[in-house]
Amino acid sequence: MCLRQDPMASYDVNSRDTDPQPRYDLNDSNRHGTRCAGEVAGGANNSLCAVGVAFEANIGGVRMLDGEVTDAVEARSLSLNQQHIDVYSASWGPDDDGETVDGPGELARRAFKEGIINGRGGKGSIFVWASGNGGRERDNCNCDGYTNSLWTLSISSATENGHVPWYSEACSSTLATTYSSGSGLEKQIVTTDLHRGCTTTHTGTSASAPLAAGICALALQVNERLTWRDMQHIVVRTARRANLQAPDWVTNGVGRNVSHSFGYGLMDATAMVNLARRWTPVPEQHKCETPSSHVDKLVPPHSMVVLTLTVAQCPSVKYMEHVQARISLEATRRGDIKVFLTSPAGTTSTLLDKRPHDSSRAGFREWPFMTTHNWDESPLGTWSLKIHNDGRYSATVSDWTLVMFGTEVQAGTAPPPQPPPPAPTPSSDRSSAAPAASQPPPLARLPGCLRAHPESLLCLECERRKLLSDGACLASCPAKTYADQEGLACLPCHYTCAVCSGPNDYQCSACHGDASLTAGQLGTACLNTELLARARAADRYAQRFTH
Structure with a gap:
């Protein structure tokens, strides 16, 4: 399988040389990095294994866990060529044993700070971090100083059916989620393996973080000016609750769904790329x-x-x-x-x-x-x-x-224009002028709203029989959204659907112009017309060949 390996992004910190190739042993214990790399940048149209999320990205390897992991080893790994590497994907951290409280040492903290301040020419290195696999031990990822850091984009896992995996840790520092393994009956991650092979059993949050790193690379591919904070804002605004099932989903003070198990939900590559194209840089922090x-x-x-x-x-x-x-x-x-x-x-x-x-x-x-x-x-x-x-x-x-x-100003928006001061009336001086009309209260400007955010003037809760949609209260949901089960809010359809009844790709009821509505075992999906025609032609050819 072809990976666009980048020597400038590679180093063996354990052996102190430029060759990060894994050490082979009977247990293939050094397979972790190879598997993660394939998820990010596995070559397109290869005949061996799955394609990577960002298959046009260059990728490097840093060998640093095959020896004593010291503060200096971590710092060297996190600061490698910060003007060349855009995204660092890390699926490691303190022991997930449910009793350790630990974080980066002084040198590693210095590497983080140097990365977010000066990395990528001042735009900041993007550190994507796996939230941890201590779920069975009832560990909490806020006791992990790497995922519990504002400098890292912390990613948890979801099974293919939207459940919380048995290994996943819940905590309030998790920003978003990607898929990984689940129970024995659920699919695991397909990616590259040692011996120039392919595996179908990559697991854990270790498999989720590289998927997130690849999606971040796609956003950078269309907008290389994004800063490390831009990326986090884009993730928050585009992540979807979708089919994720957890008992702790709540709506926060500005109307966003958020969970301790899944953060703001599944990362959406299409939505992130589309938003990245038109993103306005975030104001100063x-x-x-x-x-x-x-x-x-x-x-x-x-x-x-x-x-x-x-x-x-x-x-x-x-x-x-x-x-x-x-x-x-x-x-x-x-x-x-x-x-x-x-x-x-x-x-x-x-x-x-x-x-x-x-x-x-x-x-x-x-x-x-x-x-x-x-x-x-x-x-x-x-x-x-x-x-x-x-x-x-x-x-x-x-x-x-x-x-x-x-x-001071909400990200993604420009400062509101200031109205000109009222001109004094010619028939009276300033002291006798009538007082200016008072501004209507926020709720008066939001029909159907019961509770509004005092700063952003977005509605947070609507009257009965009204649906919350992007801070407004509507009688029905707009295009590309559907009403949730409680009938309280409008949620986004799957990106393939023009009209839908739920969040999944098999709940479409109308399609965009380049797709056709097709019935399947689970429901109706929108399949690209050209690809569907190719598939049917290939099927007809196969039937002729076999007969």
Whole structure:
């Protein structure tokens, strides 16, 4: 299978040479990188295996896990040729054992910072990260300092039937999802393997992150000016709930579906590429911190405490991106602690869930628990931090600080034009002029709306028998969308459908001009007319040949 291997993107950090070829052994234990590489950039029209998502991309390999993995090894790998490499795909991290709390060391953090500030000529390196495979151990990916970082685009997995895989970890730092393996009856990922072979059994979030990296490469192919933050905004705006099934789906304060298992949903390559073509660069990112007073709050066994912070001002941050709760906490048994953060808009993020295997007495020291669930919400108002202690021993919250990252102007929009000041009337001076007519309240400008976002003036909740669609309340869903099962909102159809009854490609009821509606076992799908004609012609030829 042909991969466009790029020597400038390759290095063997373990052996300190320029050849990253895997070491062969009886167990083929070095197969991981080869499998991931094929998902991204497997050659088109090859006769051996599946095509890569970004089959025109150049790809390199970094051999760094086949030896002692130190801070220096990680830093060297993450900083390799930052002016040449656009996307780093990483399917590694701390142990997924349900008891480890660990993140990048000083050198690796420096490599991350250097990458997002100076990488790609100042546009920033794009770090795509697998969210982790500790689901069976009830691990939480917010205890992984790599996925729990605002510098990484954290990706979880979904099975082919839209379920949460047994290995997948849930956490509030996950941004989006791609497919991977599931139960024994569900398909796994097809990709390249060692010995110039092909495998149909690639698994885990290790298989999901490269798919995401390939989709990011497609977006860069049509718009190489995208920054690392542009890419995250595009993912948030295009990811789809689709057929993903999880009990924790909620609608956040600006009307987006989000889940701790799947983030904002499945990445949509077509939608990302289309949005990337017309994307306006995001405004400058700003940061504001609101520290608590010294807390020293006792959390007795089998109890809960609620700590609040009121954010009265957050200079230059009106629309949030990442939010961190930096917490210091002492616990006799760390795994008994659960932490929840609720924003002023009412969105609750699970920053930490119970981890039965974590018996550490170390607690947390200024650990930056991160959530992406408040994207584009306003930071102003009262935040609440709920800390549950489900164990037999006391815990103490020393202090916590709320750290909010975001922009003054909403990404993807231009600043609203300022109306000219009213001209004074000639018949009266300024002091006797009648007061200007007051602006109508936000709800008056949003017919059918029950609750609106105070900053963006987008509707968040509609009256009965109205459907929420892109911040407006409509009597029926517009083209290329359908009403959800609850009849509350309009959701996007599969991109192949012009009209649909649900999110899947077999729920089409009308097609675009280049496709025909075709009945199948599951329903009706839109198949490209030209490809359908070729397939039928090939089938007729095969029948003639066999007869």
